[in-house]
Amino acid sequence: MGSYDALLVLSFGGPEGPDDVMPFLENVVRGRGVPRARLEAVAEHYLAFGGVSPINGQNRALVEALRGVVDVPVYWGNRNWHPFGEDVVRRMKDDGVRRAAVFATSAFAGYSSCRQYYEDIARISVEGGPQLVKLRHFGDHPGFVAAMVDHVGQALEKLPDARLVFTAHSVPVSAPGTGLYEAQLRRSAELVGEAVGRTDWDLVWQSRSGPPQVPWLEPDILDHLRAIDAPAVLAPIGFVSDHMEVVYDLDTEAVQLAAELGRPLVRAATVGTHPRFVHMIRELMNEPSQPQCAVDCCQAYARA
Template sequence: MSYDALLWLSFGGPEGPADVRPFLENVTRGRGVPPERLDEVEKHYLHFGGVSPINELNRSAIAAVEPLLEMPIYFGNRNWHPMVEDTLAEMKAAGVKRALVFPTSAYGGYSACRQYDEDILRARTAVGEGAPELVKLRQFFDHPLFVDSFADAVRAAAEGLTEYRLVFTAHSIPLSADKAAGPPEEGGGRYSRQVAEAARLVAGKLGVADYDVVWQSRSGPPQIPWLEPDIVDHVEELAGKGVPAVVVCPIGFVSDHLEVVWDLDTEAREKAEELGVGFARAATPNGDPRFAQLVAELVAEHTSGVQPRKLSDFTSAGCTVNGELCAPMCCEPARRPQRPQTSS
């Protein structure tokens, strides 16, 4: 089947101080997040001048992929400009009839996968008649180029360290959301199991048998259980055990966006320094030429019938057409607990 373009679909981020609050309101719309929490997160962005690295990182990655493809690449976001609805309208005006979609997440789960299907459906609805057909590419957490890139990044980060603990980290989600991640027959947990598998594959490349998988960037109320332990708490625990240094591999992220530069390079590093623990952080893959090649290979699976390259037995999930689910009830959003009724 032929395709006219690739849509690079990402999360989005503010590109100036005035963008920060409306961006955060877009991210949290309908989720009941209190204003005080937005105030706290807003400070993280303002610490970096109100600019998230994510848009520029995406533009750089797109520039690296473009020479490898025989089709134009369009860039759209879920939460900030360029918004995916506007990008899809631009694609329609340019005569694009059918396009592939690369979502900038390697994993399953609601936010990492299904919400991109919702973005596609919303954008096509907004554009209306004549909206391009959109085929989303599969999850790639176990692609050998993804694994090799992280393995080399860990080696570079650990250079000069004679003794350290390898710690993998990914964005935490509520336990209820992780349970809903994956078709019912899988029993849920697709996201956390995929993260654990990616960590196992990278550690195997490094010859490391003993390592940790932890979580970061929790943003929910304390009464709702999330995936644990948190990276900062884990650094404190390792310090108590006399671990001299940690090498942190952000296996859950494809680029150095705000959750990486704040939660790891700022908060976790500061905690390590406070406790006298050495701290090194492995680079994320989108600056590695192998990441561009990975995207080109995912595209070739559709355009040239190239066989998928995988290092695990996990199903090649996530590939969808026009936002349709790849499996019934897959990666459903977590349901927020109902507020208790009060008598008037």
């Protein structure tokens, strides 16, 4: 396939039991000086689900789906938990992999969603190991859009008079790359909205963290649900799988708020292992070249 002899699915990682939760969160925030109390509060989100993040199971399912579509070996590694990317790349070296496509499980620009994956690739690369080539942003790719259209359409069938509300992870307004991140999300939402016959959609934000005095993208999903006097279909377009920030922020907090407000709410699925999304990854691998971001694009920013 193309000029690659392997595919590496590179993701965020997540705990797989209660004992994993705090070590995992410490890995996520290493070097940032996040207070212990903040980590303990976030840990409660995971512990409410038995200490198991859905993301690892979903990545395993994606890898299995890809093995039926691509004709090269498929590996999976994480930034913050087992299997760690550096361990997987060493195994790839031992397996004789020379050049691998890297599919990062994030569709859009920005530091955490893109630039940090370039940093990961540099960090986990080993001398004599495979060349790792990150595949491009894909939020406007027809495969991603088609998968979202299917899932949003299914949700709208359950609640046809609902307001269509797209959600994505909030980021600090001042963070490098925020403008491009928001513009790409709005373009994806526009494409999905057009395909399902909705031009009156909203794009809102979720999962913000950090000190309250630092402005982040708004409105927050919960504030937005309070402000609109209508049933809602939530479409988490900023995420590729139903991981913790989806099942907690949307399926738990947003669902609870909607019940309190007495307003119907349906949440559309993420692209997950939708066949068009899986085949999209093969199509990205077959593109003759991969646009690479400038080395100073979406650089790290001070976070607390």
